[in-house]
Amino acid sequence: MFKSRCKTEGAPNPRRAFEMKQYAAAGPNIPLQKDWSETWCTLPQPFDTVLGEVLNYEVRPDDVFIVTFIKCGTTWMQETAWLLLNNLDFAKSKELPQTQRSPFLDFHGIVTTAPNVVEYSKTLTSPRLLKTHMPANLVPRQIWQQKTKVIYVARNCKDVVVSSYHFAKNLRLWAGDNIEDFVTDFLNDEILYCNYWSHIVDFWKMRNEEHIFFVTYEEMKRNLGGVVQRLCDFLGRPQLSEEELQKTLDHLSFNKMKDNDKANITTVLKQHITTANDDFQFMRRGIVGSFKDELTPELQAKIDNWSRDFLAKHGLTEEDIFGKL
Numbered sequence: 001m002f003k004s005r006c007k008t009e010g011a012p013n014p015r016r017a018f019e020m021k022q023y024a025a026a027g028p029n030i031p032l033q034k035d036w037s038e039t040w041c042t043l044p045q046p047f048d049t050v051l052g053e054v055l056n057y058e059v060r061p062d063d064v065f066i067v068t069f070i071k072c073g074t075t076w077m078q079e080t081a082w083l084l085l086n087n088l089d090f091a092k093s094k095e096l097p098q099t100q101r102s103p104f105l106d107f108h109g110i111v112t113t114a115p116n117v118v119e120y121s122k123t124l125t126s127p128r129l130l131k132t133h134m135p136a137n138l139v140p141r142q143i144w145q146q147k148t149k150v151i152y153v154a155r156n157c158k159d160v161v162v163s164s165y166h167f168a169k170n171l172r173l174w175a176g177d178n179i180e181d182f183v184t185d186f187l188n189d190e191i192l193y194c195n196y197w198s199h200i201v202d203f204w205k206m207r208n209e210e211h212i213f214f215v216t217y218e219e220m221k222r223n224l225g226g227v228v229q230r231l232c233d234f235l236g237r238p239q240l241s242e243e244e245l246q247k248t249l250d251h252l253s254f255n256k257m258k259d260n261d262k263a264n265i266t267t268v269l270k271q272h273i274t275t276a277n278d279d280f281q282f283m284r285r286g287i288v289g290s291f292k293d294e295l296t297p298e299l300q301a302k303i304d305n306w307s308r309d310f311l312a313k314h315g316l317t318e319e320d321i322f323g324k325l
């Protein structure tokens with residue numbers, strides 16, 4: 001059912017920390033919409049099984065999915081949406097780790113020693129809030145059949161490159177040692193879940209569909225209060241009072257989430273990814289534009305050219321999606 005293709009067959013990239021495959025959805029049972037890109041998704045080998053589990057996942061009518069490319073603000077949005085779906089239960093949010101409140105369906109594909117999250121998620125009461133990094137053509141197919149609610153968070157490419165570089169390097173999920181090589185691998189789709197743009201553009205095209213909530217990390221930084229109230233409408237929840245909103249924004253601030261070990265997933269990641277460096281921090285800078293002081297002008301231009309070429313084919317520019325950076 002799955003076609004795997006490997007551009008680098010016969011010449012494996014020495015910077016790959018583990019064997020990766022590039023998967024493309026294939027076969028008559030997979031509802032590949034006409035205008036979705038058919039770009040592959042780069043995943044570790046154990047996804048041969050996990051992909052099937054995720055694609056065939058049994059979706060409940062009131063499930064809410066958070067779908068993102070990596071490092072786009074997933075965890076921040078999970079904390080936000082979980083609170084709204086659970087009547088602002090701050091006490092429970094501080095008791096239970098986020099990974100238990102809002103499981104990451106594909107986690108055991110990346111970390112084979114992690115528990116089977118697909119199985120765990122079946123034990124949760126509804127409404128469930130589920131996370132996946134799969135692209136549109138590889139998320140549970142019932143999402144498209146049932147028009148299940150999807151919250152999609154996108155983040156500008158250069159900040160994603162920087163954030164994923166620190167993440168992959170410090171967890172030793174990538175075996176190179178400098179950001180120049182990482183940029184090369186990212187642009188060649190050698191990094192987990194790449195290709196970046198096809199992931200984002202597919203959902204951008206669906207952003208006006210009723211069951212899709214498309215938002216950017218940049219908008220969350222600019223006006224989280226506005227995003228929260230808009231999300232209340234999407235989730236069918238009442239708007240928050242001024243007092244509730246302020247309490248929610250305080251809980252969701254970078255510093256509060258960083259100090260909250262039930263929302264900051266540093267410890268969980270270190271527990272499962274045993275190769276992690278001691279000083280690995282999941283909550284790193286949490287800003288828009290960290291690329292400005294972490295990427296040379298040459299690397300920025302290299303990424304911009306690559307982005308421009310991809311987006312031109314779709315009649316888009318990066319500014320259409322993210323505004324001025």
Ligand SMILES: Nc1ncnc2c1ncn2[C@@H]1O[C@H](COP(=O)(O)OS(=O)(=O)O)[C@@H](OP(=O)(O)O)[C@H]1O
Nearest residue numbers: 070071072073074075076163253254283284285286
């Ligand atoms: N509350 C809050 N405010 C602002 N920014 C936040 C917040 N929580 C997480 N973050 C930042 O989001 C980045 C991690 O993205 P993800 O959660 O998508 O990572 S993952 O792919 O699910 O591992 C990562 O970005 P960088 O700091 O740029 O690395 C986190 O710091």
